[in-house]
Amino acid sequence: MMIGVIADDFTGATDIAGFLVANGLATTQMIGVPEAGTTVEGDAVVVSLKSRSNPAGEAVADSLAALEWLQSLGCRQIFQKYCSTFDSTAKGNIGPVADALMAAIGTDITVVCPALPINGRSIYKGYLFVGDQLLQESGMKDHPITPMTDSNLMRLMEMQSKGRAGVVTTATVERGVEAVRAEIERLRASGVSYVVLDAVSDAHLDVLGQAVADMALVTGGSGLGAGIARAVATGDTGRIEELARAAAEAGTPLHGPGIVISGSCSVMTNAQVAAYRDLAPVFDVDVERCLADPDAYGAEMAEWALAQPQDGGRPAPLITATAKPEVLRGIQARYGAAASEAVERAFAAAARRLADGGIVRFVVAGGETSGSVTQALAVSGFAIGPQIAPGVPWVRAVDRPLSLALKSGNFGAESFFVDCQPAEIRAVIGGAA
Numbered sequence: 001m002m003i004g005v006i007a008d009d010f011t012g013a014t015d016i017a018g019f020l021v022a023n024g025l026a027t028t029q030m031i032g033v034p035e036a037g038t039t040v041e042g043d044a045v046v047v048s049l050k051s052r053s054n055p056a057g058e059a060v061a062d063s064l065a066a067l068e069w070l071q072s073l074g075c076r077q078i079f080q081k082y083c084s085t086f087d088s089t090a091k092g093n094i095g096p097v098a099d100a101l102m103a104a105i106g107t108d109i110t111v112v113c114p115a116l117p118i119n120g121r122s123i124y125k126g127y128l129f130v131g132d133q134l135l136q137e138s139g140m141k142d143h144p145i146t147p148m149t150d151s152n153l154m155r156l157m158e159m160q161s162k163g164r165a166g167v168v169t170t171a172t173v174e175r176g177v178e179a180v181r182a183e184i185e186r187l188r189a190s191g192v193s194y195v196v197l198d199a200v201s202d203a204h205l206d207v208l209g210q211a212v213a214d215m216a217l218v219t220g221g222s223g224l225g226a227g228i229a230r231a232v233a234t235g236d237t238g239r240i241e242e243l244a245r246a247a248a249e250a251g252t253p254l255h256g257p258g259i260v261i262s263g264s265c266s267v268m269t270n271a272q273v274a275a276y277r278d279l280a281p282v283f284d285v286d287v288e289r290c291l292a293d294p295d296a297y298g299a300e301m302a303e304w305a306l307a308q309p310q311d312g313g314r315p316a317p318l319i320t321a322t323a324k325p326e327v328l329r330g331i332q333a334r335y336g337a338a339a340s341e342a343v344e345r346a347f348a349a350a351a352r353r354l355a356d357g358g359i360v361r362f363v364v365a366g367g368e369t370s371g372s373v374t375q376a377l378a379v380s381g382f383a384i385g386p387q388i389a390p391g392v393p394w395v396r397a398v399d400r401p402l403s404l405a406l407k408s409g410n411f412g413a414e415s416f417f418v419d420c421q422p423a424e425i426r427a428v429i430g431g432a433a
């Protein structure tokens, strides 16, 4: 096994797994840390944790347990995967987890690179941009759990971790692989532990992937994962085609009734919900009812969805808690973090009942939301299929007949929920081919 990934949420895990497969590495995604002794074949394995927003001590313990299992498989590189919008404030978990992984692995240096240019996340002089905006000016400033008010990755890492941070700038990246390696070494010798890597294009990620392919620990987003995969994959086009065929077979969504569950409040998910609302039956979640009795209310959502006909070209029903920033601010001012937790718990209860009721295709928007839903479905791992949009592959549960599309908050086009419908339904309601 070459690469072991520890992902801090479930959409992040499917995101990087999809890019590793697309760039030539046979990859399996595990849900939580498998029992000791569990073995997996392939070039890469991704452990999905739900550790982005829990207390740092828990995130560290879960990540170290994942590390131990990955080391038992003989992984020669560990990849700490977090969000391309960093999703980690001054008190966040990325620094504490990175500190703990460095100590456990026995290294004094790692890199920090959440860039994902294909989805508009780029890093310039250590500042993270989302599209044309600094991270702190993007929709991420209003995130319900991790509002991002700083865009400087060096500052964020130094606030969260024990180490000092430095940066390899675009100018160095453009001088090539050896220049990047030399700069990382120079920074290490000067006492830096966290080297932020600038990247504004896939060409930069190619250079970076080659430069860090031999490091024991790297940290970042799926863009760096793709760069490393391109650097270490055999380059044999036959093998890449064979992997693509295997992925298509493993990941092709199952036929049968589906559901769309949306718990992300991102700008893009708001637009996707608005677009799908005109086409499909919709259940708008009442947060107060989630707070009052999440399990009973979740079951009620599921009964509503199961009663919606899906024959005759009708799209899957949508259950949504997605709210605009001003509405969310009101809810949070009134109920605090309990509101988000209650919504997640209600979605978990709904998911269990939906699967028991025969739903075989789950499209879920939001990382925390996807974590709750997937954990409720009690699956142990995913085979990774083709990407619906960059960073969102179809995945197939390995131990039950379930297909899932776990969508990161800001990923996918406005038509994403339509794009996830079977071809015969898209032919009726429109959407991508």
Ligand SMILES: Nc1ncnc2c1ncn2[C@@H]1O[C@H](COP(=O)(O)OP(=O)(O)O)[C@@H](O)[C@H]1O
Pocket (backbone or CB within 6 Å): 144, 145, 263, 264, 265, 266, 287, 321, 322, 323, 328, 331, 332, 339, 340, 341, 343, 344, 365, 366, 367, 368, 369, 370, 407, 408, 409, 410
């Ligand atoms: N209307 C709402 N009120 C309060 N919290 C909400 C509401 N809708 C969703 N949430 C919560 O917001 C969080 C969104 O996070 P997540 O699912 O990770 O989305 P994203 O991928 O956009 O970060 C979840 O915990 C979800 O339960």
Ligand SMILES: O=C(O)[C@@H](O)C(=O)COP(=O)(O)O
Pocket (backbone or CB within 6 Å): 009, 011, 012, 013, 015, 016, 082, 083, 084, 085, 087, 116, 221, 222, 366, 367, 368, 391, 407, 408, 409, 410
């Ligand atoms: O890099 C990304 O944006 C994703 O891989 C990711 O981590 C998704 O997290 P959410 O936005 O919370 O879904």
